[in-house]
Amino acid sequence: MPLSDELKKAIVQMPQKEKDKLLLQLVGKNDNLVLRLEYELLEQGDTLNLRREVIKKSILRIAQMTHHTPGWMMMDMRSLSGDITQHVKTTKDKYGDIELTLFLLKTFFDHQLDLLQVHNSRSDSCAEYIAKKTDGMLKKLNKFDEDYYVDFEGDVTKLLEYVHTYCPKTYARDLKVPKSWP
Numbered sequence: 269m270p271l272s273d274e275l276k277k278a279i280v281q282m283p284q285k286e287k288d289k290l291l292l293q294l295v296g297k298n299d300n301l302v303l304r305l306e307y308e309l310l311e312q313g314d315t316l317n318l319r320r321e322v323i324k325k326s327i328l329r330i331a332q333m334t335h336h337t338p339g340w341m342m343m344d345m346r347s348l349s350g351d352i353t354q355h356v357k358t359t360k361d362k363y364g365d366i367e368l369t370l371f372l373l374k375t376f377f378d379h380q381l382d383l384l385q386v387h388n389s390r391s392d393s394c395a396e397y398i399a400k401k402t403d404g405m406l407k408k409l410n411k412f413d414e415d416y417y418v419d420f421e422g423d424v425t426k427l428l429e430y431v432h433t434y435c436p437k438t439y440a441r442d443l444k445v446p447k448s449w450p
Contacts, residue, residue, distance in 0.1 A: 300358070303354075303357075303358045304357070304358050304359075307358050307359055313359075316359055316361060316364070319355055319358075319359065319361075319364075320355075320361075320364050320367065320368060323348075323355060323368055324368065324371055326348065326351065327348050327368070327371060327372050327375050328375060330344050330348060331375040331376050331378070331379040331380065332379050335380055335383060337383070337390055338383045338384065338390055338391040338394035338395075339390065339393065341380055341394060342393060342397050345372065345376060345397065345398075346397070348372055349372065349401070352364075352365060352368045352369060352372065355368065362408070362412075363412075363416070365408065366405060366408055366409050366412070366420065367419075367420075369401065369404075369405045370405060370424065370427060371423075372401075373398060373402060373405070373427055373430075374423055374426060374427050374430070376398075377427070377430040377434070381430075381434070384398075384430075384435050384436075385434050386434075386435060387434075387435035387436075387437070387438060388435075391435045395435040395436040395438070395439055396436070396439045398436040398439075399431060399436040399439030399440045399442075399443055399445060400439070400443065402427060402428070402431050402436070402445055403443045403445050406424070406445065406446070406449065409424070409449075410450075414450070417450050421450070425448065425449065428445070428446065428447060428448065428449060431445060432447050
């Protein structure tokens with residue numbers, strides 16, 4: 269609900285102690301804001317690389333586990349993708365978003381290729397998920413300055429090779445995911 273101009277003026281004129289009390293109450297009700305303020309104010313942005321490494325280790329650990337079906341694997345990928353999203357909401361780390369998403373997709377191909385080789389009814393939703401995730405990641409990457417492309421070129425090339433060779437290839441073609449990049 270938008271604030272009226274009169275309410276904004278009244279809030280500004282409140283005593284500082286009262287405003288601080290209300291601010292602390294409001295901040296405490298928003299978990300994302302609490303995490304972001306902890307990162308910016310307490311950690312002062314110094315833990316960005318550490319946060320990325322924690323997520324990468326989690327991705328690698330889960331990708332190396334035995335997944336009996338593509339469906340179970342996709343559930344793990346979605347959970348890890350949620351961790352990446354939370355990281356980006358907390359840190360505003362756009363570079364990390366690309367880096368971690370690319371690492372997620374490529375790592376699961378590297379360690380779970382047997383589940384992703386053939387497109388069938390069991391791998392269909394996972395194939396679609398991977399193709400859409402790849403497409404979204406490439407769209408975000410294309411918004412970056414071209415100087416950053418060199419950081420991602422090798423991994424993106426390998427991922428696109430996987431996507432256009434194995435089970436996501438039909439969805440990748442439908443989404444017009446390029447076969448080479450940039």
